[in-house]
Amino acid sequence: MKKRARVIRMSGYKVSCQNCSLAGLCLPKGLPAVELNELDSIIKRRAPLRRHERLFGAGDGCRFLYAVRSGAVKSWVTSTNGDERIIGFHLPGELVGVDALGDGHHSCTAAALETTSVCRVPIEALNTLASAYPGINAQVQRLLGEVLVQANELLVLLGKKGATERMASFLVNLSGRLRRRGLSHREFSLTMTRRDVGNYLGLALGTVCRLLAELQEQGVLNVHRRYIQIHDLDYLRAIVGLPVLPSVVRL
């Protein structure tokens, strides 16, 4: 025993919903202590996934939902003719795998974009809890709704005709989600490849590069490989058709 005393043992630190920094976004949001404890008791943390490691695959039977704790996940569907289509990038605090609630089988595949840790929530136990605690039930519904709203947003995005519009939407959306997580919304690293971005936005790989180059040209942002600094977020928001972020309201 003593021999091991000096080893830093991560497993020694109890990771729990109670001390998770994402509690304000994730399932625990606003839950009273009792329900939080119950929830925490059914959730298992898995060893971190490495880049490209899969959470689940299309067709898999599904017994768990996953909440991203750190890192990032992408999920995609494989259509019958074989080509793949990315339907979402998932940041910490977001729920992955809800597509399986329908018939108990996943309709998409999910994999880590970088080193990523997730919380695994057993669906059956969650349902049992949800029927006992209305608060937990409400949380599940809230996150489900969020997933749906996100899907709708992507639909709107893909409806835009202009490639610039799509790229701007993507960046504004990402920036906003990062901000809500307390991360910098002005500079961040894209965890996905240009090809991924293109696939997601319905654009060719080359077009993604060109658009980023053009935006840099115009001084809207700086880009070096995956690293992005946004200088003029309002400009991007204007492209999308969103109002300028309210900082001080003028008359």
Next chain:
Amino acid sequence: MKKRARVIRMSGYKVSCQNCSLAGLCLPKGLPAVELNELDSIIKRRAPLRRHERLFGAGDGCRFLYAVRSGAVKSWVTSTNGDERIIGFHLPGELVGVDALGDGHHSCTAAALETTSVCRVPIEALNTLASAYPGINAQVQRLLGEVLVQANELLVLLGKKGATERMASFLVNLSGRLRRRGLSHREFSLTMTRRDVGNYLGLALGTVCRLLAELQEQGVLNVHRRYIQIHDLDYLRAIVGLPVLPSVVRL
């Protein structure tokens, strides 16, 4: 009283989940009699909506989900720059309004495409029931999952580059859903305008017309205004990349 005896009073016929022809698709699917009764007791049927009449609008607070009983509904989101984007057409047995589960407010607007009747399900009562009856809870989850899978399918559809591919996907999807409802999958009437279809598919109005004309040219289908007869469904499925429908399995 006697005077009215001859009037055919629809309200005299008790419409209930028990005798609804959609019970195999809708919330009641597979529920035991007790749960079915409970479910039926909280559901209200509204007077039929006429074309263009709205079920709810974006931003509305939401206390109900709606199940389409007959007719058809379209739902769309209005983006900040004002243009509208159709995100779904809803057939009998499908659930409308689940986008509001997240924060209790609708993110889209829904309106009848033709004379349409719906069942109104109070969310709160549904949740109460769901916590008492696991079967009902499972049903809600199943339909939610279905909505999500549908959203994903639309995403895949919009990922297709070719306009013909999109149109074929749309027709195949519609045909399949009609068939599952016991309706003809070879000939049916599009309840939406060409503009609606174009909006939904991310195509220009003109392109929709041209595509239908072209498919008719090729003998794949017949089209007169809204009325469509599909002659070669397999051809459409092939365009999409789906296998030919299994009728007899050959070796």
Next chain:
DNA sequence: CGGTTACTTGATCGAGCTCAATTAGTGTGG
């Protein structure tokens, strides 16, 4: 360091958008 993957940039081409003119329905009110 060699091999692989990710990214950048250029030139060309075509699918589908736009705009416009015309026809076919649909509905409304006198």
Next chain:
DNA sequence: CCACACTAATTGAGCTCGATCAAGTAACCG
């Protein structure tokens, strides 16, 4: 019941945006 107005659908001509193909560069990894 018809005339008028309005909406929906069709079809054509020209043009633009972004896909495709290709060649070259930069980062990463064993």
